[in-house]
Structure formats: C-alpha cells, structure tokens
Amino acid sequence: MATSLWMAIREEHEKLLACVHCGLCLPQCPTYTVLGDENDSPRGRLYLMRAVAEGRIEPGAKYTQHVEACILCRACETACPSGVRFAHIMETARADLRRNAVDEMGWFARSARWIGLHLILPNRLLLKPAVWPMRLIRHLRPRNGWSKRLPKLLRVGLEMLPPPPVKRPSASSVPTKGERRVILFRGCIMDELYHDVNEATARVLTVNGCIVEIPSRQGCCGSLHEHSGFKEKAKELARNNIDALEDGSDAPIIVNAAGCGALLKEYGELLWNDPDYAERAKRLSARVKDVTEFLSEGEVVAGVPTGRRVTWDAPCHLYHAQRVQAVPLKLFHAIPDLKLVPLPGFDRCCGSGGIYNLTHPDIAEEVLAEKLSAIRETGVDTVVTANPGCQMQIQAGLRAAGIPARVAHVVELLDESYAAAGLYERTS
Numbered sequence: 001m002a003t004s005l006w007m008a009i010r011e012e013h014e015k016l017l018a019c020v021h022c023g024l025c026l027p028q029c030p031t032y033t034v035l036g037d038e039n040d041s042p043r044g045r046l047y048l049m050r051a052v053a054e055g056r057i058e059p060g061a062k063y064t065q066h067v068e069a070c071i072l073c074r075a076c077e078t079a080c081p082s083g084v085r086f087a088h089i090m091e092t093a094r095a096d097l098r099r100n101a102v103d104e105m106g107w108f109a110r111s112a113r114w115i116g117l118h119l120i121l122p123n124r125l126l127l128k129p130a131v132w133p134m135r136l137i138r139h140l141r142p143r144n145g146w147s148k149r150l151p152k153l154l155r156v157g158l159e160m161l162p163p164p165p166v167k168r169p170s171a172s173s174v175p176t177k178g179e180r181r182v183i184l185f186r187g188c189i190m191d192e193l194y195h196d197v198n199e200a201t202a203r204v205l206t207v208n209g210c211i212v213e214i215p216s217r218q219g220c221c222g223s224l225h226e227h228s229g230f231k232e233k234a235k236e237l238a239r240n241n242i243d244a245l246e247d248g249s250d251a252p253i254i255v256n257a258a259g260c261g262a263l264l265k266e267y268g269e270l271l272w273n274d275p276d277y278a279e280r281a282k283r284l285s286a287r288v289k290d291v292t293e294f295l296s297e298g299e300v301v302a303g304v305p306t307g308r309r310v311t312w313d314a315p316c317h318l319y320h321a322q323r324v325q326a327v328p329l330k331l332f333h334a335i336p337d338l339k340l341v342p343l344p345g346f347d348r349c350c351g352s353g354g355i356y357n358l359t360h361p362d363i364a365e366e367v368l369a370e371k372l373s374a375i376r377e378t379g380v381d382t383v384v385t386a387n388p389g390c391q392m393q394i395q396a397g398l399r400a401a402g403i404p405a406r407v408a409h410v411v412e413l414l415d416e417s418y419a420a421a422g423l424y425e426r427t428s
Contacts, residue, residue: 008096009053009089016050018084019043025076025086030349030367031069039066042076042086049093059097064104067093069360071353071367072227074320078347087321088269094229105359113355117230121188121220122237131192159399160392163406165196168415169424171203171212178209182294183245185255185264188220190388197388200415201256201291207423208301213251217244223263223317224354226270235274238267242280253284256291256411258315258387259354262322264288290318292386292410296327300334303417308335310413311343311380313371313394315387319347328386331410335417341378345370352393368397376403383407 025042026032032041039048045066051057067090074087097103103110120126182205186198202212222237241264245253255261263270268282312332318324325347332340351357351367371394375383383394383405395407418424 008092008099009049012089012092013050013053015085015089016046016053018082019046019080020082021047022081024079024081028075028079030071030073030075030351031363034363034366035069037066040069042080042084045070045090046084046086049089052093059100059102061104064097064102067097068104069363071316071349071351071356071360071364073316073349073353075316075347075349078320078323091226091229091231094227095231096229098229098231109359113228113359116355117225117228118233121224122233124188124219127188127192131189159396162194162391162395165199166416168196168199168203168419171199171206174203174206174424176206176209176211178206178211180210181249181251182210182212183247183251183253184212184214185218185221185241185245185253185260185288186214187255187257187260187388190257190260194388194391194409197256197409197412200409201254201411203424204295204411204414204418205254205291207418208295208298215244215247219244221260221263222270223259226263227354231270234263235270238263238270238281239274239277242267242277242284246280246284250287252294253288254291254294255288256386256409258290258318258322259389261288261290262317265322290322290324290386292318292328292331293322293324296330300331300414301418301423302334302336303414303423304335304421305337306335306413306417306420307337308382308413309339309341309380310382310384311341311375311378312346312410313343313350313375313383313385313390314347315385315390316349318386328410331414335413338413341380343378343383344374350390350393350397352387352389354389357389357393364393368393372397372401372403375405376401381405382413384410384413386410 021043023043029041038044048063048066052059052063070090072087072090076086120130184202191198205212218241220237221241222234225237226234255264265285265288268285271277271281312329332338348371349367350371351364357364385391385407386409391407391409398405
C-alpha cells in the first residue's frame with residue numbers, strides 16, 4: 001500500500017476519478033503522439049497516478065518515467081469533456097516525487113536543475129552574471145560551422161539564444177495622452193534574455209494610452225518550479241510577488257510571457273490554504289492579463305505597413321492554460337497590409353515546456369519536427385508567438401533546419417510598426 005509519503009497524490013483522488021477514459025485527449029497529447037505508449041497519454045498517466053493514490057502500485061522507476069515525460073502543455077485540458085485539471089494533478093504527483101527524492105535524472109542533471117531553479121532564477125544578483133555570457137554569445141554567434149562539432153545539448157542551447165535587440169527609445173520617452181495605469185510583470189528569464197521584449201511591451205502599452213509602472217521587488221513567478229514539482233519554492237516566489245505587486249488598486253497586471261501569466265492567474269489556487277495569502281492571492285490573480293488579452297479589449301492604435309509575411313503559433317500556456325485563443329489575432333489587424341498566413345497545428349505544442357527541451361531533448365526534438373514542417377510550408381519570414389520558451393525552442397529549430405525565418409513576440413511586430421510610423425518621436 002502507498003504510504004503517507006505519497007499523501008499529496010492521494011488527496012487528489014476525487015479529481016482523478018473525474019477522468020472517464022474517453023480517449024479524446026490522446027490525439028492532442030504530444031508525448032503520446034511521439035511515443036505511442038498508453039502510459040504516456042493523459043488518461044494513462046491519470047490511471048497510474050490513481051493506482052498510486054489507491055495503493056495498488058508502488059511509484060517505482062516506470063511510474064516516475066511516465067510522469068516526468070509529460071510536457072505539461074495542457075492540450076488535454078482543452079480536449080477533456082469532463083474538465084479534468086490534469087496539470088494540477090500532474091504537478092502534485094511530481095511534488096510527491098521531489099519530496100521523496102525520486103528522480104529519473106542523474107545526480108549532475110539533478111544538481112544543475114536545483115541550482116538553476118533554487119539559486120539562480122530567484123536571485124537577480126546571480127541571474128545577471130549567469131546570463132551575461134549568453135548575451136555575449138548571441139552577439140558573437142559562430143557562423144563558420146565550427147559549432148556543429150559541439151555536444152548536441154550545448155549546440156542546441158546556443159541556437160536557442162535570441163538575436164541582439166533592435167535599438168529603440170525607452171518607454172519613458174514615448175509621448176502618451178493616456179491615463180490608465182498598468183503594472184508590467186517583467187519575469188526573470190524574460191527580463192534578462194528578452195529585455196527588449198519587455199521594453200517593446202512598455203512602449204506599445206504607452207502608445208495605447210497606458211501609464212506603465214514596473215515594481216522593482218518583483219521576481220521569478222515560480223512556474224518552472226511548480227511544473228518541476230518544487231511546490232514549496234513556487235509558493236515562496238508567489239508570496240514575494242504578491243508583496244511586490246499588491247498596491248491596493250485594481251490596476252491590471254500585464255504579462256507578456258504565457259507561462260508566467262498562467263501561474264500568476266492561478267496564485268489563488270496555489271496558495272488556497274495559506275491563511276495570510278489566500279485572499280490576497282485570489283485578488284491579485286484576478287488582475288492579471290496577458291498583454292494580447294489586455295490590448296484586444298480596446299481599439300489597438302494602428303501602425304504602418306512593415307511588409308512582413310507572418311504566421312501565428314499559439315503558446316500552450318496562453319491557448320490551453322489561460323484560454324486566450326482568438327483575441328491575439330486582433331493585434332495583427334493594427335498593422336496595415338500585414339500578410340498573416342495560417343499555421344496548421346498552431347495550437348500544438350512546440351516541445352519547449354519550460355525546461356523540458358533540456359531534460360527530454362529527444363522527445364522535444366520530435367515534437368518540434370512537426371511544427372517546423374508546417375512553418376516551412378507557410379513560407380513566412382516571421383513566426384510570431386508570445387512566450388520566451390517557445391521563442392527559443394522554435395528559433396533553435398529554424399536555425400538547425402535552415403529555414404530562413406525569425407521568431408518574434410507579437411508586441412515586437414507592433415513595436416516595429418509604431419517605430420516606422422514615428423509614434424515614438426517626442427512631440428513639442
């Protein structure tokens with residue numbers, strides 16, 4: 001029988017029973033599509049977790065393998081007619097694994113993951129120097145082919161790095177007639193590797209009538225920790241952000257990273273039993289909006305044509321977790337004559353999954369292959385998405401496949417159009 005050491009998954013027993021094993025999730029699951037194993041499908045994993053909760057099996061190596069192989073894209077939640085909260089149950093199962101020191105990874109990989117999640121990401125004093133070499137490498141990215149001789153994981157990591165940012169004025173120098181106050185959540189990796197996207201977000205919001213504030217004490221959202229089973233660390237980071245972002249107002253909290261936004265909107269669930277933070281977390285979560293969601297609520301200021309041919313790839317944690325599905329397309333209409341080419345499987349996972357492409361690179365590569373094939377067929381010059389992990393994963397795939405397209409955040413398209421229209425020039 002399962003012992004009290006696996007109490008967390010046993011407490012999810014009622015939610016596990018909600019699965020009726022209809023199979024509608026199977027074709028939506030990227031790992032089932034690649035591996036073809038029922039145990040690597042959503043209903044298969046739910047069955048395994050239920051067996052552990054009921055004490056019918058011990059959570060050994062095979063159980064751990066199938067639980068860890070999930071990308072947590074949440075496509076199964078969109079497909080499920082019973083409303084099973086699969087991600088919440090899976091994260092609980094992984095928390096049990098971490099609590100019991102059960103892991104399929106080797107000691108070096110486990111140590112690297114722990115250092116990255118517990119020491120570097122939550123600490124800007126450590127994150128900045130850790131990211132600095134990456135910033136240097138993206139300026140000096142080798143073009144003579146020698147990088148092909150590097151180990152595969154390192155080579156893929158190099159290809160994931162975004163290109164150097166385009167120089168634009170700071171948001172504070174952009175004229176605005178607006179009075180609506182918003183708070184920008186800057187994140188950790190987003191702010192360090194994609195700081196230009198945060199700057200573009202602030203400029204675009206300013207042009208669209210907002211006064212943008214960026215609280216300094218905010219930090220890592222905790223999503224990578226929650227996905228990996230480090231639930232207590234995720235709660236700690238959530239409390240820090242509540243303290244930093246809570247200001248007694250109802251000003252929208254704008255997020256431009258789909259993974260961060262998904263967890264911020266679920267802080268109320270994460271801290272539901274915390275007597276000091278439960279109600280505060282619910283109130284804060286209700287204020288969170290993805291930048292595409294927020295801008296699409298009103299009339300988006302129009303820019304000028306940029307001559308781009310683009311396709312939209314929806315991040316899983318925007319489309320499936322936040323259920324922000326159609327509204328991002330409204331932003332494209334603000335750029336005249338933009339050629340938007342539909343992407344087959346735009347709502348399918350790219351294989352990024354936070355750090356999944358680092359912990360399970362072979363599966364992630366096969367998941368990405370289908371996406372790259374569809375992108376190649378579109379013939380676009382720009383793939384547009386709204387999450388840093390997706391940007392890195394798809395960019396690496398495009399470079400490796402020799403597909404001549406760039407990857408951009410949706411606000412970067414608007415930013416480019418606004419700059420060309422002269423909207424960032426000061427008016428006297």
